[in-house]
Amino acid sequence: SAVISQKPSRDICQRGTSLTIQCQVDSQVTMMFWYRQQPGQSLTLIATANQGSEATYESGFVIDKFPISRPNLTFSTLTVSNMSPEDSSIYLCSVEDNGGTEAFFGQGTRLTVV
Amino acid sequence: EDQVTQSPEALRLQEGESSSLNCSYTVSGLRGLFWYRQDPGKGPEFLFTLYSAGEEKEKERLKATLTKKESFLHITAPKPEDSATYLCAVRGAGGFKTIFGAGTRLFVKA
Numbered sequence: 001s002a003v004i005s006q007k008p009s010r011d012i013c014q015r016g017t018s019l020t021i022q023c024q025v026d027s028q029v030t031m032m033f034w035y036r037q038q039p040g041q042s043l044t045l046i047a048t049a050n051q052g053s054e055a056t057y058e059s060g061f062v063i064d065k066f067p068i069s070r071p072n073l074t075f076s077t078l079t080v081s082n083m084s085p086e087d088s089s090i091y092l093c094s095v096e097d098n099g100g101t102e103a104f105f106g107q108g109t110r111l112t113v114v
Numbered sequence: 115e116d117q118v119t120q121s122p123e124a125l126r127l128q129e130g131e132s133s134s135l136n137c138s139y140t141v142s143g144l145r146g147l148f149w150y151r152q153d154p155g156k157g158p159e160f161l162f163t164l165y166s167a168g169e170e171k172e173k174e175r176l177k178a179t180l181t182k183k184e185s186f187l188h189i190t191a192p193k194p195e196d197s198a199t200y201l202c203a204v205r206g207a208g209g210f211k212t213i214f215g216a217g218t219r220l221f222v223k224a
Contacts (some may be wrong), residue, residue, distance in 0.1 A: 004157075031210065033212075041216060042201065042214040042215055042216045043158070043201070043203075043214040044214075045212065048211075058211070092157050092158075094157075100145075100205075100210070101163045102160045102163060103148070103158075103160060103212070104160065105157030106157050107155075107157050108155075108157050110155075
């Protein structure tokens with residue numbers, strides 16, 4: 001199994017500012033996934049981050065709004081840029097075991113934009 | 115387009131009252147159907163992966179089953195600590211993207 005530490009756990013931010021969320025894994029993993037979970041809704045994949053290459057973004061998400069870094073095999077960051085109240089959500093990072101049979105999630109970052 | 119629908123949205127049970135949660139899915143080439151448990155303020159916790167119709171897996175009071183169109187999560191004699199949101203997700207042949215359902219919020223009263 002993998003243990004994921006995600007920081008911050010929550011934040012309240014002013015509109016127009018940016019927040020960077022950090023995700024640290026206790027083992028080396030090839031892919032890391034970033035999800036958004038809006039209040040009362042399910043998880044939506046934002047992007048997949050591979051070490052050494054640019055992240056792959058899902059439809060509706062763009063790099064200018066959600067830039068991602070993946071400097072090594074145990075760490076990734078997601079930045080939510082130029083925030084608006086619509087960005088208020090829980091952001092989660094996730095990794096999978098080698099076979100893709102099981103996924104592990106961080107505790108999530110609860111973001112409120114005011 | 116891959117899709118996951120869970121029902122009911124919420125379920126209230128008395129302790130010991132067994133029931134089932136439903137997950138209906140549409141996917142091109144199922145590579146895996148996943149069940150997770152999510153407690154408030156926490157990330158999802160992995161429960162099961164099912165790969166083919168007819169497969170079943172069990173863990174304590176939980177049993178997951180799979181057909182070609184849906185999966186059930188059976189909860190036998192639930193306890194209050196089983197209260198959580200249960201998420202179903204699928205991955206198709208198209209890549210690494212996992213599609214999640216909206217979840218079923220389970221409340222078990224002592």
